[in-house]
Amino acid sequence: MFKTSPxxxxxxxxxxxxxxxxWLCLLFSTPHTLALSAAEARxxxxxxxxxxxxxxxxxxxxxNKTSTGTGFVIRSDGLVATNYHVVSHAVNTPDKYxxxxxxDDEATVHLATVVNIDVVNDLxxxxxxxxxxxxxxxxxxxxxxxxxxxxxxxxxxLGITVVPGTYNGLAPHSASExxxxxxxxxxxxxxxxxxxxxxxxxxxxxxxAGNQVSFLVPAARLQTLLNDTAPDxxxxxxxxxxxxxxxxxxxxxxxxxAGNWQLVPLGxxxxxxxxxxxxxxxxxxxxxxxxxDDMPFWAQRxxxxxxxxxxxxxxxxxxxxxxxxxxxTDTLNSVQFYEHYEQIFSSFxxxxxxxxxxxxxxxxxxxxVTAEQETTKAVLCARGYDNMPGLYDVLFxxxxxxxxxxxxxxxxxxxxTTQEMAQKFTQRFIEAGAW
Amino acid sequence: xxPVIEITGDTRVTxxxxxxxxxxxxxxxxxxxxxxxxLDDPYVDPHHGQLLVSSTGGWTYQDLGxxxxxxxxxxxxxxxxxxxxxxLILGKTQLQLFNASHVVAPTLSLHNLRQxxxxxxxxxxxxxxxSVSVVLxxxxxxxxxxxxxxxxxxxxxxxxGAFVVPFVIAAAWSLLSKVLRGRSHFRSVVNVxxxxxxxxxxxxxxxxxxxxxxxxIDSNYLSALxxxxxxxxxxxATLLICTRLSTRISQVIGTLVPIALFSFYLIIGIxxxxxxxxxxxxxxxILAPVVLIRGGESADDFMxxxxxxxxxxxxxxx
Numbered sequence: 001m002f003k004t005s006p007x008x009x010x011x012x013x014x015x016x017x018x019x020x021x022x023w024l025c026l027l028f029s030t031p032h033t034l035a036l037s038a039a040e041a042r043x044x045x046x047x048x049x050x051x052x053x054x055x056x057x058x059x060x061x062x063x064n065k066t067s068t069g070t071g072f073v074i075r076s077d078g079l080v081a082t083n084y085h086v087v088s089h090a091v092n093t094p095d096k097y098x099x100x101x102x103x104d105d106e107a108t109v110h111l112a113t114v115v116n117i118d119v120v121n122d123l124x125x126x127x128x129x130x131x132x133x134x135x136x137x138x139x140x141x142x143x144x145x146x147x148x149x150x151x152x153x154x155x156x157x158l159g160i161t162v163v164p165g166t167y168n169g170l171a172p173h174s175a176s177e178x179x180x181x182x183x184x185x186x187x188x189x190x191x192x193x194x195x196x197x198x199x200x201x202x203x204x205x206x207x208x209a210g211n212q213v214s215f216l217v218p219a220a221r222l223q224t225l226l227n228d229t230a231p232d233x234x235x236x237x238x239x240x241x242x243x244x245x246x247x248x249x250x251x252x253x254x255x256x257x258a259g260n261w262q263l264v265p266l267g268x269x270x271x272x273x274x275x276x277x278x279x280x281x282x283x284x285x286x287x288x289x290x291x292x293d294d295m296p297f298w299a300q301r302x303x304x305x306x307x308x309x310x311x312x313x314x315x316x317x318x319x320x321x322x323x324x325x326x327x328x329t330d331t332l333n334s335v336q337f338y339e340h341y342e343q344i345f346s347s348f349x350x351x352x353x354x355x356x357x358x359x360x361x362x363x364x365x366x367x368x369v370t371a372e373q374e375t376t377k378a379v380l381c382a383r384g385y386d387n388m389p390g391l392y393d394v395l396f397x398x399x400x401x402x403x404x405x406x407x408x409x410x411x412x413x414x415x416x417t418t419q420e421m422a423q424k425f426t427q428r429f430i431e432a433g434a435w
Numbered sequence: 436x437x438p439v440i441e442i443t444g445d446t447r448v449t450x451x452x453x454x455x456x457x458x459x460x461x462x463x464x465x466x467x468x469x470x471x472x473x474l475d476d477p478y479v480d481p482h483h484g485q486l487l488v489s490s491t492g493g494w495t496y497q498d499l500g501x502x503x504x505x506x507x508x509x510x511x512x513x514x515x516x517x518x519x520x521x522x523l524i525l526g527k528t529q530l531q532l533f534n535a536s537h538v539v540a541p542t543l544s545l546h547n548l549r550q551x552x553x554x555x556x557x558x559x560x561x562x563x564x565x566s567v568s569v570v571l572x573x574x575x576x577x578x579x580x581x582x583x584x585x586x587x588x589x590x591x592x593x594x595x596g597a598f599v600v601p602f603v604i605a606a607a608w609s610l611l612s613k614v615l616r617g618r619s620h621f622r623s624v625v626n627v628x629x630x631x632x633x634x635x636x637x638x639x640x641x642x643x644x645x646x647x648x649x650x651x652i653d654s655n656y657l658s659a660l661x662x663x664x665x666x667x668x669x670x671x672a673t674l675l676i677c678t679r680l681s682t683r684i685s686q687v688i689g690t691l692v693p694i695a696l697f698s699f700y701l702i703i704g705i706x707x708x709x710x711x712x713x714x715x716x717x718x719x720x721i722l723a724p725v726v727l728i729r730g731g732e733s734a735d736d737f738m739x740x741x742x743x744x745x746x747x748x749x750x751x752x753x
Contacts, residue, residue: 294582346719
């Protein structure tokens with residue numbers, strides 16, 4: 001009865017300034033104004049459309065499609081390339097779904113099975129038995145910014161469509177390599193090929209951020225996956241996925257460890273700058289002009305990856321988030337200030353989520369740790385992945401508790417990492433001395 | 436034989452005057468100092484009335500034409516015979532007359548908790564308990580204030596809310612007491628209820644500070660156990676006040692009910708522990724620097740404990 005209602009501020013929710021790429025979202029195509037050669041587009045389409053299929057993931061019980069995408073024949077033994085996220089249902093629950101390939105006439109339905117995946121770059125290879133179509137080729141020469149690109153796919157359920165656009169180089173600061181394609185990709189085009197004017201594939205349609213800002217997986221990533229896929233090879237896709245996620249986390253964390261750990265001021269404390277290219281930082285602070293209360297002043301800096309790895313509709317991983325939060329007051333006393341501080345310190349959430357089927361329960365430890373004449377409280381939590389042993393989500397939080405009316409909290413979340421990399425990163429993060 | 440008179444003034448202060456040795460006499464009653472029974476009551480005449488004690492031991496009361504008159508019970512009287520235990524009302528003062536042979540209540544035992552509790556009903560005790568509650572609530576609100584905009588309506592709401600609930604609980608117990616024992620004992624119940632709440636509140640402060648310095652004891656179960664103990668004591672006290680159950684049975688009920696509630700709490704806790712949640716339920720307790728007694732460990736010590744966090748995470752995969 002004596003408790004006043006707490007005004008909890010969830011830090012984990014502050015993502016207002018975070019830019020998130022959206023998985024092929026429902027966008028209706030906007031008219032493009034590029035001056036294009038109609039003949040070139042037609043030639044490309046005529047040369048390639050026989051090798052491009054609509055992919056339908058069929059729920060076997062309902063005997064109907066639950067999602068669609070696009071795929072194309074890439075090897076003469078009947079290998080079809082598409083996005084992993086197009087066929088993720090069939091990878092995660094193969095008993096419940098089957099994959100069908102068909103073309104505009106819907107005359108022939110081909111059944112396909114997933115033979116290999118690259119979950120980090122969102123690619124999948126399907127095996128189809130009886131395809132007698134031409135095979136598309138991957139470009140071996142790099143495109144130049146401004147080059148015309150034709151993306152082909154089956155948007156929504158509208159039949160095969162050609163979308164002209166422009167090559168704009170690799171997206172900078174991307175968590176995994178992606179081509180920035182200026183053109184309208186729409187739902188259903190995922191997994192379709194994007195050609196240069198010679199009719200060679202320069203990338204695979206993967207995502208759109210709206211208003212003609214779209215992304216392709218570079219053709220080189222598909223080449224790597226093809227080289228790694230021997231004909232008639234049976235592989236455990238779950239284990240492949242697990243190893244790819246571990247390898248990717250190792251790559252990203254090593255890149256961070258080798259990055260720039262320069263400190264920049266935040267309040268009367270210090271924060272880390274953008275450690276490496278794929279971490280982009282955004283800042284925010286309490287607006288003092290409109291201050292109507294005596295709540296402590298805060299300023300925060302939050303750095304994170306631009307996109308995450310899609311594993312299933314319920315599990316997204318690979319997120320890396322680093323956050324610094326400065327808090328001070330000149331009106332509250334120490335006890336009141338720490339009451340507020342505790343509410344914030346106690347409500348950190350990981351930057352990623354998942355369901356019970358995918359993720360284990362959290363395990364946490366906490367301690368008072370002395371860091372550069374400051375007494376701090378440190379918390380580390382980890383949770384395992386149900387079907388991928390050795391993978392963890394890790395949340396670390398440290399805040400100083402030796403100043404009366406000011407505080408600094410530092411936090412990171414590493415989603416889908418390994419124990420070894422998490423410990424290395426924690427060690428480095430603590431040593432960075434961002435106080 | 437004259438009466439023993441219990442005089443209760445307007446302020447509820449009671450005194451006894453003994454006239455058992457008086458025989459065949461007239462006892463003058465009034466505000467003037469020449470009376471035998473002096474009543475300090477502005478509504479009483481200087482010479483208000485008189486009580487005749489006959490030689491046979493009978494009592495007769497006579498009003499002397501006073502301004503406000505006299506009553507025997509609810510009846511206005513001028514001249515009336517009075518029996519033992521009758522109540523005379525003069526002005527705003529009550530006089531209850533007893534025979535010297537009147538049987539008084541048996542001695543209360545200092546060691547009988549029920550009797551102590553039933554008599555824990557003085558106005559002074561209630562005033563003290565309520566005042567301390569108000570101070571504690573104010574202190575709590577002050578310490579928990581984190582800078583939000585203050586609205587007077589909100590503050591009043593919190594205070595009213597904080598006091599209505601215990602009063603309603605006390606009223607419910609009183610009702611039970613009225614049914615089972617014939618008297619409500621409201622003030623005793625109110626006192627005991629507020630003391631229990633203050634105990635809950637006060638115990639938490641040292642416990643939080645202790646747990647902050649000794650994380651090993653910072654278990655939610657322990658604080659729930661302390662709360663349960665306070666609840667058990669409260670339940671035992673109210674059962675003694677409000678029911679005719681024997682001490683032994685009250686003790687049994689006062690033990691079993693809290694144990695059942697605590698078990699229920701444990702079961703909920705254990706079943707919730709298996710629930711999947713995206714929120715890592717870590718110990719995020721932080722108190723003002725002055726409360727922290729122990730120093731920090733080195734970062735290396737902390738790092739060395741991390742593998743066990745991952746081992747435990749492996750155990751927590753369903």
